[in-house]
Amino acid sequence: MKRIYLLLVALLSLNFLSAQTVKDSVQLRNFYDLSLLDGQSYEWLDALSNEIGPRLSGSTGAEKAVQWAKEELEGIGLDKVWLQPVMVPKWERGAPEKAFIEGVDTKVDVPVCALGGSIATKPSGITAEVIEVQGLDDLAKYGEDRIKGKIVFYNRPMQADLIQTFNAYGGCVDQRYSGAKEAAKYGAVGVIVRSMNLRMDDLPHTGAMSYGDLPNEQRIPAAAISTNGAALLSKMLKKDEKTQFYLKMNCKNYEEDVPSFNVIGEITGSEKPNEFMVVGGHLDSWDLGDGSHDDGAGVVQSMEVLRLMKAANYKPKHSIRVVLFMNEENGLRGGTEYAKVAKEEGEKHVFALESDAGGFTPRGFSFDADAANFAQVQSWIPLFKPYLIHFFELGGSGADVGPLKEEGTVLAGLRPDSQRYFDHHHASNDTFDAVNKRELELGAATMTSLVYLFDTYGVKPAIPNRQPLKK
Amino acid sequence: MKRIYLLLVALLSLNFLSAQTVKDSVQLRNFYDLSLLDGQSYEWLDALSNEIGPRLSGSTGAEKAVQWAKEELEGIGLDKVWLQPVMVPKWERGAPEKAFIEGVDTKVDVPVCALGGSIATKPSGITAEVIEVQGLDDLAKYGEDRIKGKIVFYNRPMQADLIQTFNAYGGCVDQRYSGAKEAAKYGAVGVIVRSMNLRMDDLPHTGAMSYGDLPNEQRIPAAAISTNGAALLSKMLKKDEKTQFYLKMNCKNYEEDVPSFNVIGEITGSEKPNEFMVVGGHLDSWDLGDGSHDDGAGVVQSMEVLRLMKAANYKPKHSIRVVLFMNEENGLRGGTEYAKVAKEEGEKHVFALESDAGGFTPRGFSFDADAANFAQVQSWIPLFKPYLIHFFELGGSGADVGPLKEEGTVLAGLRPDSQRYFDHHHASNDTFDAVNKRELELGAATMTSLVYLFDTYGVKPAIPNRQPLKK
Numbered sequence: 001m002k003r004i005y006l007l008l009v010a011l012l013s014l015n016f017l018s019a020q021t022v023k024d025s026v027q028l029r030n031f032y033d034l035s036l037l038d039g040q041s042y043e044w045l046d047a048l049s050n051e052i053g054p055r056l057s058g059s060t061g062a063e064k065a066v067q068w069a070k071e072e073l074e075g076i077g078l079d080k081v082w083l084q085p086v087m088v089p090k091w092e093r094g095a096p097e098k099a100f101i102e103g104v105d106t107k108v109d110v111p112v113c114a115l116g117g118s119i120a121t122k123p124s125g126i127t128a129e130v131i132e133v134q135g136l137d138d139l140a141k142y143g144e145d146r147i148k149g150k151i152v153f154y155n156r157p158m159q160a161d162l163i164q165t166f167n168a169y170g171g172c173v174d175q176r177y178s179g180a181k182e183a184a185k186y187g188a189v190g191v192i193v194r195s196m197n198l199r200m201d202d203l204p205h206t207g208a209m210s211y212g213d214l215p216n217e218q219r220i221p222a223a224a225i226s227t228n229g230a231a232l233l234s235k236m237l238k239k240d241e242k243t244q245f246y247l248k249m250n251c252k253n254y255e256e257d258v259p260s261f262n263v264i265g266e267i268t269g270s271e272k273p274n275e276f277m278v279v280g281g282h283l284d285s286w287d288l289g290d291g292s293h294d295d296g297a298g299v300v301q302s303m304e305v306l307r308l309m310k311a312a313n314y315k316p317k318h319s320i321r322v323v324l325f326m327n328e329e330n331g332l333r334g335g336t337e338y339a340k341v342a343k344e345e346g347e348k349h350v351f352a353l354e355s356d357a358g359g360f361t362p363r364g365f366s367f368d369a370d371a372a373n374f375a376q377v378q379s380w381i382p383l384f385k386p387y388l389i390h391f392f393e394l395g396g397s398g399a400d401v402g403p404l405k406e407e408g409t410v411l412a413g414l415r416p417d418s419q420r421y422f423d424h425h426h427a428s429n430d431t432f433d434a435v436n437k438r439e440l441e442l443g444a445a446t447m448t449s450l451v452y453l454f455d456t457y458g459v460k461p462a463i464p465n466r467q468p469l470k471k
Numbered sequence: 472m473k474r475i476y477l478l479l480v481a482l483l484s485l486n487f488l489s490a491q492t493v494k495d496s497v498q499l500r501n502f503y504d505l506s507l508l509d510g511q512s513y514e515w516l517d518a519l520s521n522e523i524g525p526r527l528s529g530s531t532g533a534e535k536a537v538q539w540a541k542e543e544l545e546g547i548g549l550d551k552v553w554l555q556p557v558m559v560p561k562w563e564r565g566a567p568e569k570a571f572i573e574g575v576d577t578k579v580d581v582p583v584c585a586l587g588g589s590i591a592t593k594p595s596g597i598t599a600e601v602i603e604v605q606g607l608d609d610l611a612k613y614g615e616d617r618i619k620g621k622i623v624f625y626n627r628p629m630q631a632d633l634i635q636t637f638n639a640y641g642g643c644v645d646q647r648y649s650g651a652k653e654a655a656k657y658g659a660v661g662v663i664v665r666s667m668n669l670r671m672d673d674l675p676h677t678g679a680m681s682y683g684d685l686p687n688e689q690r691i692p693a694a695a696i697s698t699n700g701a702a703l704l705s706k707m708l709k710k711d712e713k714t715q716f717y718l719k720m721n722c723k724n725y726e727e728d729v730p731s732f733n734v735i736g737e738i739t740g741s742e743k744p745n746e747f748m749v750v751g752g753h754l755d756s757w758d759l760g761d762g763s764h765d766d767g768a769g770v771v772q773s774m775e776v777l778r779l780m781k782a783a784n785y786k787p788k789h790s791i792r793v794v795l796f797m798n799e800e801n802g803l804r805g806g807t808e809y810a811k812v813a814k815e816e817g818e819k820h821v822f823a824l825e826s827d828a829g830g831f832t833p834r835g836f837s838f839d840a841d842a843a844n845f846a847q848v849q850s851w852i853p854l855f856k857p858y859l860i861h862f863f864e865l866g867g868s869g870a871d872v873g874p875l876k877e878e879g880t881v882l883a884g885l886r887p888d889s890q891r892y893f894d895h896h897h898a899s900n901d902t903f904d905a906v907n908k909r910e911l912e913l914g915a916a917t918m919t920s921l922v923y924l925f926d927t928y929g930v931k932p933a934i935p936n937r938q939p940l941k942k
Contacts (some may be wrong), residue, residue, distance in 0.1 A: 033717075420907050436894070
């Protein structure tokens with residue numbers, strides 16, 4: 001056993017030290033050095049976050065961000081930079097929300113915010129008793145008798161024992177997305193959702209919700225409440241189930257979609273100009289913070305991938321595109337449109353990498369790929385070890401590159417450390433000061449390295465109608 | 472080749488799925504669950520940071536911390552809790568420092584702080600011209616002619632391209648520790664050291680310095696300047712080398728050592744009560760912040776290791792001790808004393824683990840161990856994978872457990888993500904709000920898991936006068 005092991009180690013080492021591997025090691029080191037010593041990503045994020053700020057689809061901020069990104073990409077000498085038109089929904093928060101809990105002798109203000117896509121309350125607000133539930137399934141359990149005329153309070157917390165916080169988010173977010181639609185069917189007059197936040201604090205976290213095909217007259221307002229607010233409301237309800245909740249929201253859905261753009265830049269490939277590799281993040285952000293982690297970080301890291309290649313004087317074989325998608329947060333129109341146009345134009349997309357999980361220390365990537373391509377990725381793991389990049393697993397990639405999947409594109413998502421992400425996600429503290437320069441830069445270099453490797457070694461031929469490996 | 476590989480994988484898989492391995496997996500999961508769902512570490516850190524605060528050796532804060540830790544350890548039902556006396560040096564900062572740069576037409580205040588152990592300036596402060604150097608070696612290059620009567624400004628920055636920031640710290644800290652001692656030999660009247668910080672900001676970072684055996688009358692004051700302050704000073708010196716610097720510091724070294732304590736708690740082993748495993752951090756902290764990362768985190772994580780074992784109803788075979796060391800920052804008296812007493816008492820210490828690198832997401836451990844013990848550690852790596860713990864390397868362990876090395880003890884240090892550590896290290900922003908609850912708790916569970924594994928599988932017999940493996 002031991003001898004077999006030693007032989008294997010020796011063979012692997014030999015292989016690992018091939019001339020090509022040495023060349024790859026040197027190239028990766030160069031990308032990391034350029035990013036850490038002379039990077040552009042942090043300065044870009046400063047501008048996007050502090051000069052432009054929040055940029056929800058259809059807002060002035062989003063327009064400014066499109067122009068800013070186009071100009072910056074033009075400034076780094078790409079072969080092409082252009083705007084791809086896309087129609088997006090428009091929703092506005094309006095004046096700040098107001099809410100309080102009213103018990104027999106007490107009235108306590110609590111921090112809330114409208115969920116994106118929600119209708120407003122009537123101008124004077126609504127007051128109603130509250131029924132606390134632990135999820136959508138509880139609605140049928142309690143039934144119309146107990147729900148009608150009340151505000152439904154979804155209070156299932158994120159599971160703290162899940163190591164990857166995105167899994168905890170996935171286990172809760174149905175309350176936010178579908179809570180109003182489902183509660184309305186039981187006659188609820190509004191919903192309050194515990195913020196998707198693992199921390200106890202006073203910040204409400206917004207995010208997309210949908211009424212599906214619920215007729216307009218049945219739609220009810222939906223708000224997020226801070227985790228501390230949720231704990232207080234739950235406590236007061238336990239004491240007195242007649243406790244009332246007052247909610248006033250001033251938000252508005254516009255009936256007509258409005259024009260916006262994906263921003264695209266390209267380095268045209270030297271050998272395979274008609275095979276495309278995409279790296280991207282989304283340019284839109286929620287309105288409460290400045291969207292530094294979600295997804296300013298992914299935007300500037302994706303821009304930096306192309307800039308680093310140029311700075312390193314690396315000329316890719318394939319055409320490498322940075323795509324800054326519009327409207328990931330409340331519609332995914334940008335990602336959908338990009339894939340649609342690519343299909344119409346017959347552009348062969350072989351690889352796409354998304355960064356949309358925050359600007360924290362990168363840990364690795366998850367892949368949506370077939371066995372041959374995933375095996376290839378695994379052979380690259382030793383190259384990443386000096387940078388403490390160790391996570392290479394099958395799993396999701398990203399929402400915006402997802403629509404490319406049906407064309408057989410190998411998909412990947414950057415996976416930064418996720419512990420603090422939901423402290424900031426969709427809340428007013430998703431701001432520039434919460435991003436560490438080095439962590440951001442390490443992410444950009446890590447992404448560049450993966451794109452470099454796929455560009456160098458190519459993507460294994462797609463099998464038509466292949467079944468992607470599932471984790 | 473492929474068949475050999477498959478065989479190997481099969482054999483390893485088989486081995487990995489042994490009953491003992493399954494038991495270990497379940498035990499680790501239990502430690503992580505208890506830490507994340509019902510942990511005590513964050514609440515403890517809140518008390519230590521916010522109720523006690525800074526606790527430099529010999530201060531009232533340090534005394535309070537000793538009493539607090541003893542009471543808390545008594546509260547979790549250990550078999551023994553005691554204080555181990557140790558004499559420590561005492562230094563006080565006194566009133567806040569003042570400094571400004573004076574050019575021909577300008578006078579700019581800059582943030583400075585005295586280095587720990589420095590003498591004060593005279594009460595009216597000192598004013599002198601400045602000579603900028605990039606390190607200790609430059610002193611001989613410039614010589615007494617150009618240095619005498621001036622303030623030496625050490626401005627070599629931390630290297631941003633090093634992935635592990637502790638390596639960048641190691642490459643700079645000689646300027647802080649020995650800068651004054653060496654510059655004094657050339658007739659300098661004071662030294663200013665660029666803060667050991669990878670970020671550009673306005674916070675000066677203190678830390679230990681030493682005059683060695685330099686006679687009292689030759690000693691000169693030493694201060695740290697913020698990174699932004701250092702950049703400004705350097706710029707002004709380039710414009711005008713006659714630029715002057717004013718520095719006033721009010722610090723004081725006490726002549727006599729003062730009494731203090733290590734705080735020790737023990738779960739007595741069920742099978743090998745006379746073989747000891749230590750887990751620890753240091754109770755003292757610098758005076759500018761509240762010492763939450765350095766090393767409040769290590770203190771509460773170490774306490775949590777024993778509490779988690781009790782909460783899991785795990786009865787260790789070996790005696791497990793938590794040791795909260797006094798005076799790591801400016802003397803290492805606690806660590807030295809603990810090892811001395813252990814030797815005098817003939818206590819066999821088989822394993823010691825330190826946490827003193829911040830309360831950030833744990834990435835793994837570094838080990839100071841021989842080949843047999845390191846091989847054993849490597850066989851445990853798969854158990855840690857679900858928790859994204861991947862870093863298991865030979866290297867240093869920790870300052871406080873270091874003195875146990877000569878007894879042949881296997882040593883280890885927790886290695887959290889290091890990117891943000893030096894943003895806070897020894898500065899006024901090393902505070903409770905900079906510690907994330909989950910990251911702290913993951914560290915505590917990771918430490919508990921390693922101690923559990925060493926307790927379960929034992930430590931391989933020490934070879935007398937063994938040479939530890941070096942990285």
